[in-house]
Amino acid sequence: MSLPPMSREDFLTLSDERLGRECMEPTFELIRGKSPAVKAEVISQLSRGQQSLCMFRVMYDHSHKSANEYYAWISYMLAIPGYWDRVIEGIRFFETSGMLPLLEDTRKYLEDRNRRRGLEWGEAVLSDPDRDPELRQAIDGFYEQFQQTGPVTHAVIADYIRNHPEEYVELTD
Template sequence: MEIKLSRKIFNSLEDSQLVRACFDPLIPLIRGKSNKVKEEVYNQLTTEQKKLFIFNAFYNHACNSLAEFYWWSAFYLVQPKIWSELKSALRHFKTDEMLGILLEMEKVTKAQNNPIELEKFDVSYNDLYHNPELYSFVSPLFKKFVDVTQTTLNLIGKAIRNNPTAFILFEE
């Protein structure tokens, strides 16, 4: 999909800002839309854009709070294709610390005997606050998630900078 950006803006952005600049144009195309529309948009993306998309779709929700980090991790996990794509994207961008955190979340979530099918998904944001043991596992993982965010965004930004035409089209 053609996401246009001027060279001047591209060169002026910090790596973490570049991640947003390459993803933000997609938001109006998917926000509030049906899953069918979202899938159509996703299918128009290049392989690299898909990796960026799946990371941002998760990150932009999970970063808001401990409860959202837990809920979105569990929600992605019951969708094996999406969870696999997220882990693949993190491997591709060489964001090993972030990948490690999500692998730990995978273990924690599975240990809770949460539903493994989307149709039976009943995880609540409040589950953390009603289960002290769960809270004690997830809370430090969320702290790590927050702590490695800037490094992760910088690594992804560097990947974009090293191969810009896989993500954007320069407007002249």
């Protein structure tokens, strides 16, 4: 898979969040709207660092828009065998300290809630927090932490990318 071209100036000056997004956009163009088998095949062709960035970006890009989206996407990722583990592996790869405990705390809370209510991951819907005050309070708290942790995580990932450009971009002058 070819690396996206990027000017050295853009590489050095793009925001941390945008750098990660730009590095993954060619991959996202190949997998957007495709079957899980196609997505898995494309992602398997990436380096470990690219896979880690890809899984983080998929999780982050879908989860950051609202507390309800955070809840629904965490539940969705936990419903698909192996998906959550790949997201967690990606975050561990970049050694981001704040995001990992937050996601694990969210998972534990939701697992406990599902167990108490006899629910499966696939039963979660976007509007669940709107109908459950306890869930709303918990998810709002997790989401607030997610918003605070996001920029730090983006900074750690961008630092890694800037120290390993050959893995993510083809620099042009």
